[in-house]
Structure formats: structure tokens, C-alpha cells
Amino acid sequence: MLRLWQIFKKKYKIIGVCLGATLFFFVLPINKRLFVLTNKCNMEKKLTAWVKRAWLIVGFFLITLLASAQQYGAITGTVNNQRGEPLINITVTLKNVTEGTNTQHLTDSVGVFRIEKLNPNDTYSLTAEAIGYSPKTISGYKIKSGKNTNIIITLTEDHNVLTDIVITGYQDVQKKLFTGSSSTLSVDQVERAGLPDITKMLEGQFAGVSLQNVSGTFGAAPKLRIRGATSLSGDNKPLWVIDGIIVEDVVNISNEALSTGDLNTLLGSSVAGVNPSDIQDITILRDAAATALYGARAMNGVVVITTKKGMVTAKPRINYTGNFSTYIKPNYDNYDIMTSSDQMAVLMEVMNKGGYQMPGLINGDGGGVLYKMYQQIALYDSSSGQFGLRNDAATRNAFLNRYANANTDWFDILFKNSLIQEHNISVSSGTENYQTYVSTSYLKDDGMTLGNSVERFTGNFRNNFKIGKKLKGEILSTGSMRRQRAPGTENRVSEPVYGEYLRGFDINPYNFVLNTSRMITPYDQDGNLEYFRQNYAPFNIINELNTNYTQLNVLDFKVQGQLRYTIIPGLNYTLNGAYRFVKSESQTSILENSNKVMSYRAAKDANSIGNNENLYDDPDFPNELPVVVLPEGGFYNTETDNLKYYYFRQDLQYDKVFHNDHTISLYGSMEARSTDREHEHFDGIGYQYENGGLVNSNHLYFKRGQEEGKPYFGMQPGKDRFLAYAATGTYAYKEKYVVKGTVRYDGSNKMGHSTTARWLPTWNFSGRWNVDKENFWPENKVITSMILRGSYGLTANIGDATNSSAVYYNQISRRQYINDQETLTYISDLENSQLTWEKSKDLDIGMDLTMLDNRLNFTVDYYRKNIFDLLGTIQTSGIGGQFEKVGNYGRMSGRGIEFTLGGTAVKTRDFSWTPRFNMAINHNEITVLESNPSVWKGVSAEGGAVLHYPQRAIFSVKYAGLDHYFGYPLFYALDENNELTPNVNLQGDEVGFLKYEGPADPTLTGGFWNQFTYKHFQISGLIKFSAGNVLRLSPAFKSGYGDYNAMSRDVINRWTMPGDEKYTSVPAFIDGVSALQIIDATGSQVSAVYPYNLYNYSDERVVSGDYIKLSNVTFSYIFPERFCEVFKLTNAALSVVANNIWTIYSDKRLNGQDPEFFASGGVALPSSKQVTLSLKLGF
């Protein structure tokens, strides 16, 4: 009976298959027919084809008949990941529970496996296993006789299962042969939806990587360090490698210069043009063994980025990601700024003491409410015989009342909750021999503040192909385009005499809010913009942000290719090449009605003419008054940075296993890099925005420029050439012991013409012991595996010095009169025949454990760096002609420990918890150094390099209390006498008498990441912490407070009368008469500017840099398959992400300011708090 039924079903099947096949073969030619019509002479061929097809049909019938004649059943299955992407070459184990036998099967190129001839009476279980995924078993499976059962197995990724490949950029090394210290995380673990720069992905996630967001502006790089600083003067930045190609920076900005807020910091991030959605995973290489192949570039560690590739799929996989974010405005609650009424009360007090006199204020370069009042009082209308404001107490008070009550919320006015939208579409598809990945993304950020916005397009096209069995290749092209707007800015300069950093015409919105009084109003009573006075000209911040701005355009295009040829089995030759071109141009437009332009024209009153530095005092007319050199138009200034980069590398790799137990891997490589940079600037003078771009420059502007040494345009080229040869060999015995050695030989043109200095050999050796593979290792579930690693080697970095032969530059002689000027050649640096690279001998000892039945991984590394031949400044006898020389004589030691603990702590059917904790401690100390930095450098927020202290140590002038009679601050003198003085010479180098506060860089960093999954819900959070460093508060104290600047709330507790110095450390307002009483030990009068500025650099103004932050919280919902099917989606997920939302702990005296951020003005903005809605769809 059963048999009959089966035959009946079988017939059904035959009929069905026959029908299907016939239909298929008839439908197929329809397309062809069109072709045939246009090509009639092919009739014969066509007929032959039909005959062939007919035969095929017959054959097919026969085969199907035969196949279905069997009584067995079959399983056809697909193995997918969570995103619905098919998994190829996955082992599927079929267990016949009834008979107790096992068979293994592999999925094909579309993730499909098929198991036939299954006995329908037996019970089966299916297990799919793949690297990087948790295995999945479906048990108790029954097969129906003569029937094909379809099954879909979805594997979930498990990030704690170690991948078996370590990508070093040069080589993909099998994990079991890898001896170095590295960590790899895939993008979905580190993804920061809403943050378009991929450097943010490194935040708090990798042990030993310290990331400090010194500026949150798009394009600005964070201060990034792997295992601490290694150089006193160099850039201390890790090397970035994307898909095997070293990334060169468009402009080379040292880690310290990242916090200046200068315009070029917007080009600081090497990877601002990379679309985060294209990233597959990130690897950090830390020790000498891991970075071995980078030789003389790897002293600061390496960040290796791997991007996505096309997959072998049956149909194209299309993925869409959309991020929609909004900023959260800061508010005054967190900041230490006085309200307008409090400040007005302070102003009144100072006025009563004789401050803020009318002549001084009305003629000064800037002024606020009182200036405004005096200006009105002085305004006389001859027709009506009236003054602008009556000069009596009642009228004055009424006038000031408006400002006293203004309490302007500048955060609300200048900051925005703009929408940031980011769209990304990628398509992945391919066949066995050809795979493609295409993606494009668009970012539009309307900006955290007025005057800031960004747009970015990226495109990525990656093709992998295979020709025959021996040749494989890849072509990858990526491009990005960025348009960014930022407030106009000048570069910051350091002024050590008074102890200040200066930036002309700074209109940074964040700094404006911190520095501008809440009495100042943006609009007048009629709702029009209200102007105050700055730089002898009217100023309103809203007007300024609209009339003085920079537009940055960056075009970045890269093509890279790879060819791999298998010469004989085990021996592979690889050729890599890349070309990259970057053009970036910042166009600064300063319009006619901007403050800067008006300041150039401020020649109305004698005082402006006398003091306004933007006017020109023509030396040819010594008796004349200074004149305006910009009578018409504004400025249109451009700065261009271009990069042209070629990369070439060829490798030869040989792998062989002898007698099962002996594995040998040999690798040799040759590399050449060529980088051409160009920096251009052009000052467009007298561009008339109001008159359709007419240019009518005044010749005096150029005459002045020629006399003062300010050329109106310039171009500086930079050319880096680099050659390297490397060889490495690995030997492994029985998977128990691995030893490895590398040598590398690097050459560079950077040190100048000298055939000896430019070459440097580096080497390292390392080993690994897989302890758990030993016979004595007891099989247990507590510690499942244990690996010990060790490495020792020489790494290096090329320093800043370029004088292996004498360096000459040209200069226009510095003489006032143009007819006296001539071109000089001067010696910038004498030859230093002993010049060499900065080097470090690194030792690393590490241990990897997997514990609790593979649920937890624990990695610990201890390292020591013995850094030598560091470039340091040394004061010579001067007799050679160069008093201060830079030479390789400095030494520094570094040591640290870092560990990571992670895994899937809990995993049930519906719930899982994946925590990952990392922490690193790094200490460094300068052990040999001859020169001391100036006091000014030592007390600055960035710190200085001093012998026996960390690489950058922050010092303080020792505060000694307030003067009893006048309340100005006093300090201990910088000598052994410790006398009290109101002034300390900041230009000296007696750093030893300063108070050491601590390192500028944190000594402890780490992060704690957690992910909880319950059914379709997922929540993850990242806590980041850092400790051990100190911060200098931004300089808030001044000898005189204008009626324009913000005041600290601390000022309320200031010294007001003798005796107060016992209770307060906030200095008095120094009035003009008292200021004359500030005298030093020799009895001479000291300008009040000195003690008040020094106060900013005293120990009173240093706080701890420790913090704990909640960097990221992501709440996701993954739509169930049922839902996806309805919309023909393969996967869909919706997330709400909050970035940077909460500083859990930081020093109270920071008053809510970001401990990572230096408020240096210019284009720098703090990292924003933002909330993002993220949508992911797959088709």
C-alpha cells in the first residue's frame, strides 16, 4: 500500500518536473529569438540548438525518472547568518541518531547543501558549524520517504570565538602561527551609529589604545595612541593601514598639534573619507612581533582596517543603512558663567572704584555694554541739540537695566539641534570567479552650531576575480567628497612673554559662549542684530558667522589592485599597487560687513588710527598717519593641500607542512612608497562680494606685505620616498611550539642626502607555546586553552630631523625697505653625520586563556619599551654655527600591562549577555635628555618634556596666596630662595623649580562594553574610562575684565578687602590705582597682566583628568523573519543610539567641561551629545 502511494507520488513528481523543465526550455529562447530575428543567417545554428535542447529534455526526463525511482528522502538546506547572507563552505554534520553514524557536508557557493539517500525511517540531527559563529544543531529530524525536505539554518555570530586568521595588512597569518600581540573586533561590535568617522570605533574597545577626543569637529582626528608615546618630538601617531595599503596623512599634524583648533586640523583624520558601513573589522597590532613587517614605521603600533568584499550569492544582496541623528544643546547649568545681573553688579562695583572710565572704554579696541552707553552719551545730534543718552544716573541705569536683565542664553542662540542624516547603500553579489561589492553613502550634517556643517559622499567599488586555479586578483576603488563649512579662523600662536595663546579674530562659537558675558545681547529691542565693539569695529557673532567662514572641499580618490599567482602549491607571489589622490581646498570668505574687514577700515578716530594694527604705517612717509590698505571689498583666501601617493609591494610566500608535524612559512617582501604633498596658500585681497566679485586691490596692501615679510601666496612641496625589504620565517612543531623571526631593511629620503643615515635594519624574534596541546594538560572545562607568547625586537620611527647633510633654505632678507631686500640662502641645520632613526627595543610577554567551556577569553600582555636614539634638542657651544641642535641622544623607557576579558557570559535560547572589559596601564619616563623646555611649555596645557618625568609633564607655577593689601596673586620665585613674587619669567628654562602636577596623557585607560540580547531585542552600552593625567583649566583669569567678557561664578568669592586672602584664593579685581602697587622683590613695578596670567598657570588651576563616561548606548530591535518576508526583506533592524551622553565621573572643578576637550577655539568644537535613530534593511 505504502509502496503504491509512493509510486503515485513519484509520478506526480515526474510530471511536475517534466512540466517545469519543458517550460524552462521554452521560455529561455524567447530572449534569444529577438537576437535571431536580427541575425537570420543563423537559422541553421538555431535548428541545431533546438535539436540539442530536445535531446537534453529527453535526457533530463530519464535522469529524473531514475533519481526518483529511489525510495530515499533528501534534505536541501541553506545556511545563512543573521543578516540573511548565505555562508559558504560551512561544514554541516548529519548524524543518524538511529544508526549512530556521521556524515559531513559542505555548503556551496550560494550557501546551499544537499544530502540525499536518506533513510526515511531514521532520526537525524543536523549541526552547522562555522568559524566566528556559534554552532547550531537541529535534532530529532525525520525524513519523509522520496521527498526533498527544505531547511534554513541561521547561524548567529559569536564574537568570542577566535577567528583563525590575523590580518596584519601584509599577510594573513593563521592564528595558530601568530606570535604577536593584537586584537581584532568586527564592525558590529564597535559600530558607532551616528558618528561618521571610523576612528571613533576605536574608543574604549581595544586594550592599550588611548583615544582622546580633543576636538569633535568633523575631520579632526582624536589624539590616538597605542601603548603610549614613543617620541619626544615626533607625531606619536599609529600607522593606519586599509586593505593592506598604508594610509598617508594629507597634512602631517603631530598628536599635540591636533588640539590647536587651527584650520588644518580639519584634515587631521587620515580616515575621514572612509564610510563606516564599508568596514568589516579592525585589528590593532601592538608589539614588535605583530608589527614586524612594518619595521621602521611601527614604533607607535598599527591600526589595520579591512573593508567588505563581495560575496558569492545567488542574487545580489542589497543593504541599506540610514542614520538620523540630532544634537543635544549644551546649557549653562554645566558651566561656570555668571548671570547677567550678577555681572552687572560686579561692573557697578568696579565703576564705583573708578574703573571703566569713559575715555578709556570709548577708545579701546573692544567694548560691551558700558562702551555702548558711553558711545550713546557722546553721540551728539547737532540738528536736535540732543545727545544720544542723557548723562545722568537715572538714564544710565535705565539704559543698563536692559542688559542686566538680558541673561542671554548663548548656547541656545549659537547651538543647534540640527538633523544629521547618513544614508548608505551597498550591493554585494558574485559568482565563484567574480565577486563585487559596491557601496555609496551620503552624510549631511547641518552642524552643532551656527557656521558649521558637513556633507560627504563616499563611493566604494571592489571586485575580486579568479582566472583559472592559479591567478586571483582584486581591484578596489574608493572615493569620497567632502564639503564642510567652519567659522573663519587664523592660526593660533603662542606668546610666552605674558603667557598666552593668541588667535586673531577668533569666532569659534563654543569659545564665544564660554568667553562672552550674558549681558551682551545678540538682538536689539527691535529684533535687529545688535553690534558691540571688537578690534575697533562693530561686532555681532551671528553676523560674523555669516560673513567670515571657511568652506573646505576635499576630494579623495584611491585605486588599488592586487594580483596573486600560485607558482607551485604553497608558493604564492602577490603584487599590490595603489594610487591615491587627494585635493583639499579651504576657501575662507571674509565679507565686507564682517568685523575683520571693518577693522581693516577702522580709521575714524585718532585712537584707532594710532593703535589699530590692521592699518599701515608707510615707512616711506614717516610723518604721515597710518592708512587703510583695504578700502574696498573683503578677503577671499584659499589654502590647498594636495596629496599624490603611489604604493607598490610584491610578496613571495611559501607554506609547507612536512611530515604532519613541521610547519614552515617563509615570506619575503619588497615595498616602495612615494608621497608628494603640496601646501598652497593664496590671499585674495579686495574681493568685492557686494559687487559681483570685482577685484580692486590696493597696491599698499602688497607693499606692506612685501615689507613685513607676508607674501600673498606660497606653495610648499613635501616629498616622501620610502623603500623597504623584509623577510620573515615561521616554524611550528605539532601546533605546540611556534618560533618566528623577521628582518627588515628600510630606507627613506626624509633625513636628506646621505647614503648611510637613510637606511635602517630592524629585526625581531618571537615565540608561542600552546600549553593546552601538551600531553600533561588536563582536559578541563575551567581553563580550556592556554597560550603563552613572547616577542623581542627592534622597532623604529623616523624622527623630525632631516639634516643628515646640511640643510639650506632660501629667505628674503628681513629688511624693511624693498630696495634693500635680496634673496639669502641660510643654513637651517648643519650636517649631522651621526643622524639616525628613533628606535625602541620592545619586549612583550602575553598569555591567552579561554575559560569556562570557551565562554570567556582572557588576554594579558606585559611590555617594556627601551626607547633610544630619540631626537632631542641639545644646546651646543654654538661654535659650529648652530647653538641649538637636534640629535639622537634622548632615551625613554616605557612599560605597561593590558588585559581584556570577554566572552559570552550567558547564553540561552532567547537571552544572551556578552560583556567585554579591557584595561591598560602605561607609564613612561624620560631617562636621558639634555635640554629643558621653557617654563611656558612646561606649564601649558600640553605639557613639556623634562628629564625623569613622563613624555609630557604638566607643571605649575607655585601659587603662594594673595597679596594682603591689594589681593593680587603671588607666587614662589623660580629659585631656591622661594621668595614671593608677582612675576615669574615664563621664557626661562628653570623648570626644576616648578611644581610637578602629573602627566598630560592618561596612564590608565580602558572600556567596558556589554551587549544583552533578548529575543529580538538587543541593548549594548560602552563605558569608557581614563585616569592618571592632569588637566590645566582654560585660562579664565585676567588682570582686567571688560564689560564684554564672561566672568566665572567664582568671582563672587573673590578677594575684596585685606584679610580675605585667608579665606579665598580668587584674586581681586585690580583697579588702576592698586595695579601701580604691584612690585617685585627688586622694587620695580610689575604690570598686572603678569600675575593674573600666571595665576592661570598656577597649581590653583590644575585638576585631575580622571573620568568615566558612558560613551554609547544602543537599543536595537531586530525584526522577525515573518515581518521581513512580508516586505520581501532578508533582514531589518531599528536602533536608537545615544552617543557621548553622560560623563559619569570627572573632576568637579571642570564644571561640566569635557575632560578630553581643549577649548582652543578656531575650528575646534567639543564632542557632541547626540541621539541617533538607525535603520538597517537588507534585500
Add this chain to the structure above:
Amino acid sequence: MNRNKRALFTLLGLAVLVTSCKKYLDVNPDNRTQINSVEKVAQLVASAYPDRDYLTFTETASDNAEDKGPGIGDVNDLVTKYYTWQDVVGDETNSAEAYWNACYAAIASANQALKSIEEGDFGDDVLPYKGEALVARAYAHHMLAIFFSKAYNIGGDNSSPGIPYVTEPETVLLAKYTRGTVASTYDNIEKDLEEGMKLLSSSAYKVPKYHFTLAAAHAFASRFYLFKGEWQKVIDNANATVPNGDFAGNIRPISTTFKNMSIAEFNAGFSKSDVKATLLLCNAYSGYQRLYGTPRYGYGETLKDMFNEPNVTGKRLENKVLNYGPPNYTTYKWKEYFYYATESTGFPYLPFILFTTDETLMNRAEAYVELGKQDLALKDINTFYSVRVQAFNPAVDGVTPQKIMAFYSISDPKEGLIKTILEAKKAEFLQEGIRWMDLVRRHLPVVKNLYSPTGEESTIELGPDDPRRVFQIPQTAKLAGLELNPR
């Protein structure tokens, strides 16, 4: 076999590719320049002049400064120390050490240029610049010898330490040097000077006033031989500094052109390159005009009498006596030039006068005195005053031996003439640094006043053999194996 062959060929192919391309790394990393043409040599020699001035330490240490009293003027550590002949450690701007560094930097440029000339094949066109390099090297060494070693002892012992005479570019980080003796230093200077002078060409320069023209080199030679006491050479070289021996028409027109200028014009005009009397200028990095405009120790109430009271001619000098409010006087000779390195910061420079015909005239007068030609000396002195005293009438205002004897109360005519010459120079070159050179050369004692913090005035004196007459060489010179000057 086939496999092995394939592997072998691949390796061979690789080896060819790997063969280092030497030229590849010869590319310059930035826009540095090479000394590969006559023009480049000329440009390099143009920087063989010290780019600092010696005003602050020489004027303050000399009797061209006085203590104006406590609480008057600005107190500056540098000025205080130099006034009281203390050592200043460090190379602060305007310090003696900064000047030491600048001289050796100039010497390094000269040496690099000479080496390039030696190694390159530039033909005869390069010879004027070789000459300039040699003279410039001699000049910088001479200035160092004046300030950092004992004065040349004419006809006496010169075995005290000189200053390192550098003739080769330095190529290592910390090189060793020796000081030699004063005698060897002067010998080397003379050798370079004489060899260089022969090669000079006045038509070689685009901006002659900033280079050793023949006239400027002769001015240097006249000063150098004055130090060495070779009087006839002083006269011969001085003669060559003006065309046709016309000093009167070529020295500073104080009582005419300068007098008629407004204050601003004078300030701008005094050090301008179009002043005929100026033979050599250099652009010197200096804060002199801004930081030391009104020092407590400087040009004050007593010194101004050099101009406000009648001098040996019986009349007053025409120089401008300007002040920033008495007693802070200034000659207002220097106008700062501010060079902008960035948008808003830069470096202050002075167009600094190194040689004038006024100096060579007085050098000649002094040499005439030493050679016993007192008439000629007197004639030069009167030429000098003829453009400095208002409406100079030779018959009435001319300096005579009688006037000298009466004015200075010196009976010895030779001594009187020397005193007249040195006093004339003291006034004329006030705030120009020449006075210190005369003080060390002539071994004259320096006597100055000093006020205590409570206002009591006392006198300090620097005797003719005081070791403090020699400025201290940098402490870091010990690294090069040098001994510091005794104290």
C-alpha cells in the same frame, strides 16, 4: 623539475625588481636648496653676517650708561647685570651669548660657502663671493675676539686665550674646538682679511650696503689694524673708504640733513641704506628699540650733557636730544622693523650699522696721532666737527691744541688729542656700540654711578686689567672642550 624552474625564474625576476633604485631616495623631502651655482654661493655668503646686534651689552657695560636711580626707568635683568659687569648665563635675545651664537652662525655660512666653492666648479665668477666669505669670516671672528677674549696687546704679550677660529663646516652633533691665543686669532683674521680683500668686487652685489664692498672691507681693516696698532695700515685703509679722500662730503650730515628732519623722519632715516656715511649694514634680530628704550641703566640726565653743554669746540653738538620723559633719553637712531612670521606674530629687527666713514675718519686721526702727525690728526678732528656743530666756522670753532688743553686739562698734546678723538666718538656713536671697543682697545677704566635701593649714590669702577672686561663665553662651550674666561 618544471616546478623548480618556475620557482627559480620567479625568484630571479624578483631579484631584478628588488635591485635598489638609488636615485629613488635622492629626492629632496622639501623645498630646501642646494649650493650648486654662483648665485647660490652668493646668496649663502649674504647670510655670513651676524644677525644680532651688540648694543645692549656693550652700551650698558660702557660709560655710555648711567644709573638713573631706583624706581626710574625699566628694570631688566639683562641690563642690570651688564651695567654691573656680572655674567649673564643663557642666550636671551640681546645678550652677549646670543651675539656669540650669531657670529658663529655667520662663520658657518662663510665656511659652507668656501667649502662649496672648493668642491664645486664655478670658475672665476665666484671669486668675489669667496673674497666676501673670507672677509665676513674675519669680521665675525674679530668681533668675537673683541668681546670674548682680552684686547690685543700692541707690542706686548698676546698669549692669553683667543676665540676658536673655525674654518671648516661642523658635521657632527658635538664637535671639539680650541681657543688658541689672542695672537693666533689675530693672525688668522689678518690672513683671511688680506686674502679676501684682494678678491672683492664692488659690482658683485645687488644691495651693496649689506655686503663687504671694498670700502666696507677697508673700514673693517682700518678698525682691525687700529686694534693691532699698525698705524700706517689704519691710515691707508681709512683713505680707501671715501672717494678722493673727501671725508667732509661723505660723513654723517648731522648739522644739515639730519637736523632738518622731523623726529619721525630722523628715526626712519638715520639707519637707511642711502646714508652715504654708512658703509655696512646688517639686519639684526633685536629687541633693543622696544625693550631697552627706557632702561634704568642707560642714557640719562648726566650723559645728555654731552650734547646740551658746549664741548671742546666751544659749541654744542647738533645731535637730537630726545626723551620719553626725562631722564629717559634716547638718540632715536634705531627704528625697529617688525618682520611677520605669521598673521600676527613675528620678530623685531634693526637695520644695524656696522661701519661708517665717521669711524674710519676718527681711526685715521688716531693713527696720525700715534705716528706723531698731530696736524693731520687735528685736521681730521675738525672735519669731523665741521658737520656736527651748528654753523661751524673753522676759524672760531676749530679745535686747537690750546682748546684741548683747556677743555680736558691735559698738558700732553698726544694724550689730549687721543682724549679728544675718543670723546668725540663717545658722543657720536652713543647707542651704537663703538664706545666699548675703544674702552677695551685703549685699556681705559670704566667709572659709573650706582644707586642703592634707598637712594645713596656710589661709584663703581672697572679697572684696566679687570677680568670682567671680557664677556663670558657660553657655559655650553665647555661641551666643546673650551675653558671659560677667568673671573
